[in-house]
Amino acid sequence: MSRTKSHEIFARAKHLMPGGVNSPARAFGAVGGEPIVFERGEGAYLFDVDGNQYIDYIGSWGPMILGHLHPAVREALHAAVDQGTSFGAPTERENGLAELIIELVPSVEQVRLVNSGTEATMSAIRLARGFTGRNKIVKFSGNYHGHVDSLLVAAGSAAATLGVPNSPGVTPGTAEDTIVLPYNDIAALDQLFEQHPDAIAGVIFEPVVGNMGCVPPMPGFLEKIREHCTHYGAVMIMDEVMTGFRVAMGGAQQLYGITPDLTTLGKIVGGGLPIGAYGGRADIMGHILPAGEVFQAGTLSGNPLATAAGIATLKTLKETDPYPKLDARTKTLEEGFKAAAAEADVPTVTARVGSMLTLFFHNEPVRCWDDAAKCDTARYGKFFWEMIERGVYLPCSQYEALFISAAHTDADITKTIEAAKQSLAALKK
Numbered sequence: 001m002s003r004t005k006s007h008e009i010f011a012r013a014k015h016l017m018p019g020g021v022n023s024p025a026r027a028f029g030a031v032g033g034e035p036i037v038f039e040r041g042e043g044a045y046l047f048d049v050d051g052n053q054y055i056d057y058i059g060s061w062g063p064m065i066l067g068h069l070h071p072a073v074r075e076a077l078h079a080a081v082d083q084g085t086s087f088g089a090p091t092e093r094e095n096g097l098a099e100l101i102i103e104l105v106p107s108v109e110q111v112r113l114v115n116s117g118t119e120a121t122m123s124a125i126r127l128a129r130g131f132t133g134r135n136k137i138v139k140f141s142g143n144y145h146g147h148v149d150s151l152l153v154a155a156g157s158a159a160a161t162l163g164v165p166n167s168p169g170v171t172p173g174t175a176e177d178t179i180v181l182p183y184n185d186i187a188a189l190d191q192l193f194e195q196h197p198d199a200i201a202g203v204i205f206e207p208v209v210g211n212m213g214c215v216p217p218m219p220g221f222l223e224k225i226r227e228h229c230t231h232y233g234a235v236m237i238m239d240e241v242m243t244g245f246r247v248a249m250g251g252a253q254q255l256y257g258i259t260p261d262l263t264t265l266g267k268i269v270g271g272g273l274p275i276g277a278y279g280g281r282a283d284i285m286g287h288i289l290p291a292g293e294v295f296q297a298g299t300l301s302g303n304p305l306a307t308a309a310g311i312a313t314l315k316t317l318k319e320t321d322p323y324p325k326l327d328a329r330t331k332t333l334e335e336g337f338k339a340a341a342a343e344a345d346v347p348t349v350t351a352r353v354g355s356m357l358t359l360f361f362h363n364e365p366v367r368c369w370d371d372a373a374k375c376d377t378a379r380y381g382k383f384f385w386e387m388i389e390r391g392v393y394l395p396c397s398q399y400e401a402l403f404i405s406a407a408h409t410d411a412d413i414t415k416t417i418e419a420a421k422q423s424l425a426a427l428k429k
């Protein structure tokens with residue numbers, strides 16, 4: 001496969017943008033080599049600037065659950081463009097998207113639209129603090145909630161101690177108000193709430209982690225977060241930026257039957273355009289300006305194009321209910337990966353929830369970041385490039401879940417499994 005044009009464009013990009021990219025996840029830092037520069041996407045496929053075709057398992061990191069260039073989304077966007085692209089004033093489409101979110105996401109009574117997942121989580125934790133009058137936010141290591149200062153925090157040396165910054169530019173003062181716990185660790189959660197019964201404003205978490213590879217919650221873990229938040233008066237913030245409209249129409253909260261106080265959304269809710277949203281209990285949402293006093297604003301929030309794409313995506317999901325099919329196809333892929341790894345004698349484990357899947361290069365189940373950190377990431381990098389050469393575009397990191405869209409066919413899955421067989425066998429050479 002030749003990628004001469006990709007190489008040339010990226011060489012220029014490196015002079016123009018830090019690292020040549022506008023977001024580090026796409027820079028291929030975790031797999032080595034240079035990112036591929038794309039020209040267009042259609043259905044389950046991406047086409048690079050050199051004319052190579054790939055089956056896409058990133059889906060823009062989640063949003064493209066209907067596949068690229070879905071006719072309904074395309075038509076909605078064309079119609080919206082012809083009416084003007086931004087007014088900074090109320091539009092009816094904002095009601096349309098808000099109504100769909102409130103209808104589909106079980107716990108959401110009121111919602112505020114923002115422009116990214118990061119904005120949604122940042123605003124939700126501010127609201128949790130404003131609502132409770134408390135300072136501390138609890139998060140779990142290996143969970144990602146966007147680049148919010150106070151969430152770019154790693155665990156301190158002892159468990160359940162104050163967080164420490166994990167990026168230059170995040171001050172120790174900011175990090176101090178974040179407490180980091182291991183994911184799926186119920187005992188650590190119990191202990192923390194006992195130690196700080198009155199200090200915790202909220203707990204933010206991924207209900208199925210997608211940002212250390214796919215890591216499902218263990219039985220009882222989500223229930224325990226709910227129980228403690230209720231008992232101690234902390235706000236339960238379910239970060240469904242990735243899982244919302246992905247693992248089920250109503251997100252992970254519907255799949256697991258857990259009702260959070262606040263939910264953050266992004267990715268699919270914008271259908272491939274920049275949107276985020278946060279919503280939940282009306283009595284908490286009522287504290288947001290101008291109904292209440294917690295400040296949060298946005299010049300482009302509720303943008304006509306983004307709401308048009310979001311409405312078209314959610315409506316199509318509602319009308320077509322692709323979830324059983326997505327689940328079945330992803331299961332086939334998971335089983336294909338397992339069989340291929342066994343045949344090639346490469347130690348791996350898989351984890352899957354609906355159409356989120358990860359093939360971990362590790363020989364034990366991954367339940368938390370300490371487990372995930374033991375994966376053979378160099379081997380994943382080799383596997384990634386072997387798959388690229390066979391026309392399959394997987395996440396460019398061991399620590400990202402792959403996604404299947406409604407546009408992926410059985411033939412795409414079969415082809416991908418065949419590619420995986422050859423790629424895993426090639427790792428042994």
Ligand SMILES: *Cc1c(COP(=O)(O)O)cnc(C)c1O
Nearest residue numbers: 116117118144145146241242266
């Ligand atoms: C992607 C993601 C975010 C951040 O969303 P952006 O739109 O990239 O700012 C937050 N939380 C989770 C769980 C995510 O997967």
